[in-house]
Amino acid sequence: xxxxxxxxxQVVVPLLAAPLCVMLRGARAAWLIALGVSWAMFIVAGSxxxxxxxxGVISYALGSWEPPWGIEYRVDLLNAFVVVxxxxxxxxxxxxxxxxxxxxxxxxxxYLFYAAYLLCLAGLLGIAITGDxxxxxxxLEISSLSTYVLIALGRDRxxxxxxxxxxxxxxxxxxxxxxxxxxxxxxxxTLNMHDLAQRLPAVEHTRPVLAALAFLTxxxxxxLALFPLHLxxxxxxxxxxxxxxxxxxxxxxxxxxxxLLRFYFTVFGAPLVLGEMPLPEILLALSxxxxxxxxxxxxxxxxxxxxxxxxxxxxxxxxxxxxxxGTAAGLTGTVVHxxxxxxxxxxxxxxxxxxxMGMRRITLQHIRGIGRIMPLxxxxxxxxxxxxxxxxxxxxxxxxxxxxxxxxxxxxxxVAALILASSLLAVVYVWRIVEAAYFKAPGEQVxxxxxxxxxxxxxxxxLVVATLYFGVDTRFxxxxxxxxxxLLLGGFR
Amino acid sequence: xxxxxxxxxxxxxxxxxxxxxxxVLSGIYSFIMATQLTVLDAVxxxxxxxxxxxGISTVLLLGTLYLTGSExxxxxxxxxxxxxxxLATAGILIYGTLGIPVFGDPSGAIHQHxxxxxxxxxxxxxxxxxxxxxxLASYRGYDTLGETTVIFTAGIGVILLLGIGRRVRERAQxxxxxxxxxxxxxxxxxxxxxxxxxxxxxxxxHGDFGPGGxxxxxxxxxxGVIFYAVIFGLTKAxxxxxxxxxxxxxxxxxxxxxxxxxxxxxxxxxxxxYFVLDHDPVHGQHRGVFWVEAGVCITVAGVMLAIFYAxxxxxxxxxxxx
Numbered sequence: 001x002x003x004x005x006x007x008x009x010q011v012v013v014p015l016l017a018a019p020l021c022v023m024l025r026g027a028r029a030a031w032l033i034a035l036g037v038s039w040a041m042f043i044v045a046g047s048x049x050x051x052x053x054x055x056g057v058i059s060y061a062l063g064s065w066e067p068p069w070g071i072e073y074r075v076d077l078l079n080a081f082v083v084v085x086x087x088x089x090x091x092x093x094x095x096x097x098x099x100x101x102x103x104x105x106x107x108x109x110x111y112l113f114y115a116a117y118l119l120c121l122a123g124l125l126g127i128a129i130t131g132d133x134x135x136x137x138x139x140l141e142i143s144s145l146s147t148y149v150l151i152a153l154g155r156d157r158x159x160x161x162x163x164x165x166x167x168x169x170x171x172x173x174x175x176x177x178x179x180x181x182x183x184x185x186x187x188x189x190t191l192n193m194h195d196l197a198q199r200l201p202a203v204e205h206t207r208p209v210l211a212a213l214a215f216l217t218x219x220x221x222x223x224l225a226l227f228p229l230h231l232x233x234x235x236x237x238x239x240x241x242x243x244x245x246x247x248x249x250x251x252x253x254x255x256x257x258x259x260l261l262r263f264y265f266t267v268f269g270a271p272l273v274l275g276e277m278p279l280p281e282i283l284l285a286l287s288x289x290x291x292x293x294x295x296x297x298x299x300x301x302x303x304x305x306x307x308x309x310x311x312x313x314x315x316x317x318x319x320x321x322x323x324x325x326g327t328a329a330g331l332t333g334t335v336v337h338x339x340x341x342x343x344x345x346x347x348x349x350x351x352x353x354x355x356x357m358g359m360r361r362i363t364l365q366h367i368r369g370i371g372r373i374m375p376l377x378x379x380x381x382x383x384x385x386x387x388x389x390x391x392x393x394x395x396x397x398x399x400x401x402x403x404x405x406x407x408x409x410x411x412x413x414x415v416a417a418l419i420l421a422s423s424l425l426a427v428v429y430v431w432r433i434v435e436a437a438y439f440k441a442p443g444e445q446v447x448x449x450x451x452x453x454x455x456x457x458x459x460x461x462x463l464v465v466a467t468l469y470f471g472v473d474t475r476f477x478x479x480x481x482x483x484x485x486x487l488l489l490g491g492f493r
Numbered sequence: 494x495x496x497x498x499x500x501x502x503x504x505x506x507x508x509x510x511x512x513x514x515x516x517v518l519s520g521i522y523s524f525i526m527a528t529q530l531t532v533l534d535a536v537x538x539x540x541x542x543x544x545x546x547x548g549i550s551t552v553l554l555l556g557t558l559y560l561t562g563s564e565x566x567x568x569x570x571x572x573x574x575x576x577x578x579x580l581a582t583a584g585i586l587i588y589g590t591l592g593i594p595v596f597g598d599p600s601g602a603i604h605q606h607x608x609x610x611x612x613x614x615x616x617x618x619x620x621x622x623x624x625x626x627x628x629l630a631s632y633r634g635y636d637t638l639g640e641t642t643v644i645f646t647a648g649i650g651v652i653l654l655l656g657i658g659r660r661v662r663e664r665a666q667x668x669x670x671x672x673x674x675x676x677x678x679x680x681x682x683x684x685x686x687x688x689x690x691x692x693x694x695x696x697x698x699h700g701d702f703g704p705g706g707x708x709x710x711x712x713x714x715x716x717g718v719i720f721y722a723v724i725f726g727l728t729k730a731x732x733x734x735x736x737x738x739x740x741x742x743x744x745x746x747x748x749x750x751x752x753x754x755x756x757x758x759x760x761x762x763x764x765x766x767y768f769v770l771d772h773d774p775v776h777g778q779h780r781g782v783f784w785v786e787a788g789v790c791i792t793v794a795g796v797m798l799a800i801f802y803a804x805x806x807x808x809x810x811x812x813x814x815x
Contacts, residue, residue, distance in 0.1 A: 008758070015751060016747075018649075022649065022740060022743065060764075062635040063634050064762050115649055119642065135636055142639060153653070185603065186603060189607055211589025215585070
């Protein structure tokens with residue numbers, strides 16, 4: 001019986017755990033609840049994915065109102081994959097969080113901090129799992145509001161302005177999305193995505209539908225930080241508490257990318273989006289600009305967190321590049337890079353959180369010689385860096401392989417060359433970290449540091465090992481991604 | 494005519510440099526909008542707009558002005574690029590709306606597909622005469638759970654970032670002491686507050702039959718307490734409704750809503766299935782809607798109070814002018 005309700009439980013359990021944390025009011029109790037719920041959600045996600053692989057699409061009617069009259073949860077291979085990523089990162093981040101949050105957030109705020117985290121988790125999972133276009137907006141608001149709060153809790157006072165900046169940009173993005181959904185409802189009379197997909201072809205060349213496509217594209221692009229709509233991201237990542245940065249970098253933008261794929265391929269359909277509109281050209285130009293401009297900006301950053309934040313914007317360029325190719329290999333690259341970049345950046349920001357235990361700001365000057373003092377942490381950062389570059393045996397290589405294949409399949413050999421060239425920029429900024437960490441003598445401050453506690457190193461290293469493991473054994477990640485790409489191009493209709 | 498007034502007040506808001514004027518103008522904007530919505534027969538939305546947009550928001554914004562001062566700093570640069578972006582957005586929006594069906598056209602897609610079934614079946618299936626309430630609380634009850642969670646999240650954010658338990662210094666004037674020496678205000682407040690609270694209950698329980706429901710009722714309920722706090726002082730209000738209780742209310746409402754859903758699941762239905770809550774499915778619907786509306790009311794009232802406490806409890810910056 002319980003198996004039937006898994007889609008609802010996936011979202012409702014963290015949603016219900018949040019008010020529980022507030023009512024109990026204990027710091028430790030809240031952490032234990034968040035920990036238990038996060039791991040339970042990972043198990044739920046895993047079994048959902050297994051069931052989708054076995055039986056195909058799962059539909060769940062909330063309130064027992066049949067769709068499209070009620071709200072439907074619709075789990076297919078694409079969102080099951082995203083839900084697994086989000087809940088995996090959530091579980092690891094929370095396992096890691098105790099010492100880091102003790103260090104960075106005032107203790108009397110802890111129960112509210114974990115409540116906000118649980119709401120963010122519920123929001124992201126809710127966006128990913130729902131089959132209803134308006135329900136997406138509702139859960140987007142939950143995840144966004146909780147994200148603004150979590151970012152604002154950073155130790156640096158600039159976290160407040162970073163959060164405010166994101167609040168303004170994010171609200172504009174959400175407004176655009178709701179305008180797009182509203183226009184679609186006006187033209188079709190339905191909010192259910194599956195139903196929309198069936199009713200849209202009849203009206204797909206009308207002005208409101210095209211305007212809806214435009215509004216949804218811009219709105220979602222703001223949330224996924226597509227260049228040049230990324231302005232909120234570097235400050236938000238740089239000033240948020242370490243665990244928050246790690247969680248958001250690995251999940252929030254990825255869920256937004258999922259939303260873009262969902263609207264483009266399931267709701268509007270590949271023929272309209274990729275064939276008739278100039279969207280692939282626009283996406284290609286912006287993706288390439290992101291890859292080069294943002295990697296270049298990353299090279300000149302001294303603050304390591306901010307450097308990796310710019311690197312994230314560049315990596316999102318790779319993800320959207322795959323969409324613009326419109327080929328099976330390119331889309332496989334997109335979907336696999338969602339996962340691969342998620343675990344890479346997740347591990348990197350968790351490891352930076354280990355360093356943040358001993359220093360307030362992590363700049364290249366501060367981490368001089370840290371390789372000898374915190375060997376495990378620093379080596380993990382190097383592995384993550386290699387994955388950002390795309391060195392073989394890491395997940396980054398797998399993603400770029402499929403992206404290059406996709407570009408070549410489309411006949412864009414120059415794009416393939418640019419993908420490889422942009423990796424060289426990543427070499428430069430990763431090298432700057434390696435140089436500072438290993439080839440400089442440790443300063444007085446660094447010499448006083450100690451290696452991070454195991455409770456932090458283990459979750460971080462699980463992700464580091466995953467970046468290596470899935471770089472070699474790609475049956476799960478690339479296997480699922482390839483099937484998803486096939487589904488996307490075939491349309492879920 | 495109403496739309497012209499709406500446009501005029503929007504332009505006035507953009508032009509005004511005095512923030513006090515801006516707050517009052519946005520209150521006016523909300524009232525015009527509420528009237529407009531009433532004309533369009535969307536009475537439920539109109540009521541929300543009037544109570545939230547014109548009511549609580551104005552109070553909260555005035556509370557903010559008390560803390561920050563009411564003159565806008567002169568903009569440092571001419572915002573040409575934002576203007577262009579705004580114009581482009583408006584252009585696309587107008588382009589998009591040119592093709593939509595005429596307002597009220599019965600052949601429009603929104604009147605053809607999902608909506609007819611709501612209109613025909615809702616009263617019979619849920620026993621709730623107000624179709625808007627039936628759709629919000631039952632057919633799309635999960636969205637409303639989400640929206641209640643959004644409000645809960647906002648409440649948590651405010652409590653987390655500003656804090657609501659601060660002690661306020663007793664003062665004759667201002668948020669601490671209220672307006673003790675204004676006899677007329679105190680007498681009128683004493684007369685009005687019971688009716689405000691009674692009206693909130695009416696809106697809450699009449700939501701099944703006419704416009705209203707948990708959201709509007711929660712706002713009116715909170716407004717009653719805020720009114721009390723403004724006249725008799727924050728300290729007295731916090732004795733009546735302590736901050737810790739507010740924090741629990743904020744969480745309790747969402748929990749009640751989510752638990753009603755879980756109850757449906759335990760009794761053998763899907764999540765948020767109200768049919769199984771009673772032997773008679775229609776009674777079950779009624780019962781489910783009653784409790785989720787109660788949940789909405791509790792969280793909304795709690796969050797509104799939390800925001801008010803958080804703002805009113807802060808000390809004024811010394812350099813701010815009123």
